[in-house]
Amino acid sequence: MSPLARLVGDGVENPANAEALADAARMFAVPCSFRDSRGLAEQLPELPTVDTAGLLGGPGPLIAVDNTPGAESVYRAGYLHGGASIVVGNERRGIRPDVLRAAVKTVQIPMPGRGVNTLNVATAAAVALYYLLDAHGRRQPRAPRPESHRPRLLLAAPRDHVEAGSSLRSAAAFGWRTVTVDDREKVWFGTPRPFRNEARAAARSHRNPLRVVPAGDAWSSPAGSRIVVCAPDVDGRPLHRTELTGIGTVLVIPDGDGWQPPPGAEFARVAVPGELGRYRLVTGIVLAEAARQLGIRTAIAPRPPRRGLSYGSALGQTSRLDTDLVQPWELTQY
Amino acid sequence: MHPADSADIVRLLTFFGPAATYGLRGIELRQQPAGDAGQAVGALRVPGLVLLFEQPAPPWDLSDQLTEVTTARLHRAGAWVATGQAGTWVDWPGSTLRDFMLFDGLMHEIGHHIIQHAARKQRTRAMRTADHERRADAYAMRARHAWAAHWAAHW
Numbered sequence: 001m002s003p004l005a006r007l008v009g010d011g012v013e014n015p016a017n018a019e020a021l022a023d024a025a026r027m028f029a030v031p032c033s034f035r036d037s038r039g040l041a042e043q044l045p046e047l048p049t050v051d052t053a054g055l056l057g058g059p060g061p062l063i064a065v066d067n068t069p070g071a072e073s074v075y076r077a078g079y080l081h082g083g084a085s086i087v088v089g090n091e092r093r094g095i096r097p098d099v100l101r102a103a104v105k106t107v108q109i110p111m112p113g114r115g116v117n118t119l120n121v122a123t124a125a126a127v128a129l130y131y132l133l134d135a136h137g138r139r140q141p142r143a144p145r146p147e148s149h150r151p152r153l154l155l156a157a158p159r160d161h162v163e164a165g166s167s168l169r170s171a172a173a174f175g176w177r178t179v180t181v182d183d184r185e186k187v188w189f190g191t192p193r194p195f196r197n198e199a200r201a202a203a204r205s206h207r208n209p210l211r212v213v214p215a216g217d218a219w220s221s222p223a224g225s226r227i228v229v230c231a232p233d234v235d236g237r238p239l240h241r242t243e244l245t246g247i248g249t250v251l252v253i254p255d256g257d258g259w260q261p262p263p264g265a266e267f268a269r270v271a272v273p274g275e276l277g278r279y280r281l282v283t284g285i286v287l288a289e290a291a292r293q294l295g296i297r298t299a300i301a302p303r304p305p306r307r308g309l310s311y312g313s314a315l316g317q318t319s320r321l322d323t324d325l326v327q328p329w330e331l332t333q334y
Numbered sequence: 335m336h337p338a339d340s341a342d343i344v345r346l347l348t349f350f351g352p353a354a355t356y357g358l359r360g361i362e363l364r365q366q367p368a369g370d371a372g373q374a375v376g377a378l379r380v381p382g383l384v385l386l387f388e389q390p391a392p393p394w395d396l397s398d399q400l401t402e403v404t405t406a407r408l409h410r411a412g413a414w415v416a417t418g419q420a421g422t423w424v425d426w427p428g429s430t431l432r433d434f435m436l437f438d439g440l441m442h443e444i445g446h447h448i449i450q451h452a453a454r455k456q457r458t459r460a461m462r463t464a465d466h467e468r469r470a471d472a473y474a475m476r477a478r479h480a481w482a483a484h485w486a487a488h489w
Contacts, residue, residue, distance in 0.1 A: 309380040309457060311446040311466065313439070314372035315408075316401035 013038035020122030123284035141295030165202030236267030445473030
């Protein structure tokens, strides 16, 4: 039986991102290959590659994941049927034009964040796979006043500094302004400088306005709050069928099983058909689903200021007279 | 070009005084707005900002025909209007174009301003648009007559 889809990285240049992309594919049990135009195969010889003819002339349709103008929201793109190739692009340049031209559909992940409005390429691939391959029976998004229903977010015990940084980048991209981190593994606060630099780079801290608050040693849920623990290995309803938003809701995304949820917590399962994914992939999917349920659209150009009452007078002119427009070269030939 | 410059405007408003200028926030001489139908003369941005738009130097050789209302308006202002197959030709003898801008432009918009200001309305129209225009026209015409009578008495 052929797989439902395959994931293709087009021109990915960072080996760590390539490995994370392969993890995202394993998370959804789809094959992963790379069109290598950046010397990636020299650093990762085991990497499965595909040439341009194999990519463009594949058996199924091409679906490009890129925030190009006019791209359709991945939340409304519908499900895939039969061997599609889902293509994500280079970290900075995106997908190359030949793939964009050949793609039957280009989808984007709506991100309302300011400062940071892109995801890590592997996170974007995981989010796209989640909505294109699965997530049937989703909850309806909220329409009015979505910001007042935005849940608080706790990243619980992340175990890797880069995964934590990339998750904070996703949080900013999906519109969170404050995130609490239970940093019991010491991956974000008070880390040695090399780790700190890598973590901040993954979080795009130079243009990320996110406020990161330490949870402290004894984090306890605020009184009257509703705790929703979102993870791939918990026993609960699927993520996209669980209410993730609402006033007083706290989303908790634990990394592994070292974090003990408080009594009374609800659980939402990040249902994926393959292996458990990296923390950044799980975080990206949870935050994308919460943002989808909030109903926040991508930031658009602000409406022009409303012009007040005005009166004007002009010289009213009727239809143009029955004349022909004569060009200067016609006159010279006359 | 702006047929009525700032000195002309100040002279006129000094003559009419606070009855015309009360609540007025400013008068701006601007270029023609882009994309509007017709040749703009003036506009009022409620509350109290009057815009006067530049006009081509006379005589005007227009490729379109003017409406009857506009033709009558130009005739009243002293313009010579001739419509032919090639277009419409409008000439402004003497200071008629300047006076046209001062009264059919500036004082007409001040007429709109006075109506809105007296009704204390900044966001809604004080009356139907047709009535608003008619009263603004009447105000501009009274102002023209008052100005003409003043200068006739001094000559």
